Amino acid sequence: MKQRLNKAKASPVNTTTVVVLRLYIAGGAPNSLQAIANLESICAEYLKDGHRLEIVDVLEEPRRAMADGVLVTPSLTKLSPIPVAQVIGNLSDRPRVLHALGLKSHGN
């Protein structure tokens, strides 16, 4: 799983910030299911009600994926708060996902 962050420095998300996420998946394909489960687990643990997640199935909406510049699935985009960040893959590397979302692991 690889991540892309823009050059602006990511600030840790505080509890009042609503994190807006969009996850692009390909139906019920294995990596897509894993990405959903991993992301739900992270949201339940770290964001609770402070997030908004939209799941876009590219098999149903390929044109939308193209409009958003998505190249492969699964692909997670953090739209807000800035900086915008992207993580590609099944999101099983939790530290990378947390870093991309501007969250700190409980262990750190």
Add this chain to the structure above:
Amino acid sequence: MAIENKLADHRAASAPSRLKTAIQALPKGGMEQRAIDAGEVDAIVDYANSNVIMFPIARRALRHSAIAEDVPAAYGTQVANAVLAALPREDYEQLLSGLESVNLAYGQVLHEEGTAFRYVYFPITCVVCLLTKTEGKRNVMTGMVGHEGMVGMSLVFGADASPVYANVLAAGAAMRMRANRFSNELSRCLALQRELYRYAYFELGQARHTIACMSFSRLEQRVASTLLMISDRSKSQTIFLTQESLADTLHARRVSITQASSSLRSRKLISYSRGAIRIINRKGLEQSSCSCYEKLSNLRTA
């Protein structure tokens, strides 16, 4: 009809080359390429043709999940383990923070006999066999766990150590939870207790049928039943298993497994090559299996 078949053949033949072209069009050395190398990508968006190209493994999984009616969808997203999927929403959400997604490789040992549990596993597409050690170095399969159950059932009854050796028979995805967290969740969650007691009943029945099957069924019937059981749990008609591994699993001689497999192949029920066994005629294979397979299937859906 003939034209449709030709078109389908053409599409099937051209799919790999389209996928190859799409991969080559991705940014060189980019994170997309690296995610593909890590096996974490299901599909590529094909901008040239305004559609989506699936990777073969993902396409097969979608095809099989479309026909797997016994895997319920929960809460708008698919929870592909039956125990987790049966939980009420609030209980499932409580468990989520302790669940971790893992890919399990063929041959991976999840529990050693007599050692303490570190994790419990909820299989999604992987299949785990439970082996009991016999005299000498050989093990015999006394249970098989897929998306219908959980590996680490002894914890449900308060035992901290595993009485069996749990080994991954078919690689795939699973969710896991630390053993101490699981014990806490189990004592709190009545719905989880109910589902796992129900599964324990099935696992006990499976062990009893396995003993009966080993005593009375012909090896060919046992091979057919085992292949069907793995196929059901992995949701795939292709099983990546060598005949040697099958011999170990069924506690049989390799040459006997070869004879049984050859017989099934000659009747065009299965095909096999280099560690992959493919079920060609499922109905025929079911008719060739022992009655234990049908009884266990009924028990599972009861």
